[in-house]
Amino acid sequence: GQNIDQPTEMTATEGAIVQINCTYQTSGFNGLFWYQQHAGEAPTFLSYNVLDGLEEKGRFSSFLSRSKGYSYLLLKELQMKDSASYLCAVRDPASGAGSYQLTFGKGTKLSVIP
Amino acid sequence: DVKVTQSSRYLVKRTGEKVFLECVQDMDHENMFWYRQDPGLGLRLIYFSYDVKMKEKGDIPEGYSVSREKKERFSLILESASTNQTSMYLCASRASGGTDTQYFGPGTRLTVL
Numbered sequence: 001g002q003n004i005d006q007p008t009e010m011t012a013t014e015g016a017i018v019q020i021n022c023t024y025q026t027s028g029f030n031g032l033f034w035y036q037q038h039a040g041e042a043p044t045f046l047s048y049n050v051l052d053g054l055e056e057k058g059r060f061s062s063f064l065s066r067s068k069g070y071s072y073l074l075l076k077e078l079q080m081k082d083s084a085s086y087l088c089a090v091r092d093p094a095s096g097a098g099s100y101q102l103t104f105g106k107g108t109k110l111s112v113i114p
Numbered sequence: 115d116v117k118v119t120q121s122s123r124y125l126v127k128r129t130g131e132k133v134f135l136e137c138v139q140d141m142d143h144e145n146m147f148w149y150r151q152d153p154g155l156g157l158r159l160i161y162f163s164y165d166v167k168m169k170e171k172g173d174i175p176e177g178y179s180v181s182r183e184k185k186e187r188f189s190l191i192l193e194s195a196s197t198n199q200t201s202m203y204l205c206a207s208r209a210s211g212g213t214d215t216q217y218f219g220p221g222t223r224l225t226v227l
Binding site: 033039041042043044045048087089091100101102103104105106107 | 118146147154155156157159162172200204214215216217218219220221
């Protein structure tokens with residue numbers, strides 16, 4: 001099984017930097033995803049980490065430490081449109097069906113204020 | 115452009131009704147998923163399918179069944195809807211291999227009265 005924890009809500013100021021943390025306790029691990037979900041819309045893929053270290057993609061970066069069971073999503077130069085929920089998801093290789101499942105955290109609702 | 119579509123954005127049904135939620139993807143993906151999303155509980159996996167006519171239970175399959183007769187279509191069935199099945203239902207699909215990104219449909223907001 002998987003246990004994934006992330007803060008419920010965060011608030012940050014336009015133009016600032018915010019870090020959203022995710023910790024996980026898993027029986028198996030084969031990668032971690034971050035998704036963005038605007039209110040009333042479907043989640044969209046942001047990033048994927050399977051090895052330790054930082055993955056940078058424009059204003060967004062994601063970090064993984066497998067030994068610590070820890071990841072964070074870093075958002076720079078915040079814009080109002082970044083107000084959304086951010087979902088951390090762990091890939092579990094042990095589905096027993098030749099495929100795998102994603103287990104999602106409950107999401108962090110980020111509010112960007114002027 | 116990848117595309118996952120769901121038959122309805124909003125649906126209102128009565129307790130005891132049989133409900134069909136349809137999902138279609140045009141990316142030739144092998145894997146398809148049904149989730150429900152509730153405030154404070156996040157996304158929870160109901161069922162998934164890794165091939166035509168194959169299905170696997172997720173974390174919360176009780177009260178649901180699924181059908182995958184064609185590769186592009188994955189249906190979620192509520193045999194007898196209950197009020198506790200009021201939720202947002204999200205379908206997703208994914209290829210096998212690579213970074214295996216899951217693509218989500220727009221969701222169906224189901225209300226059971």
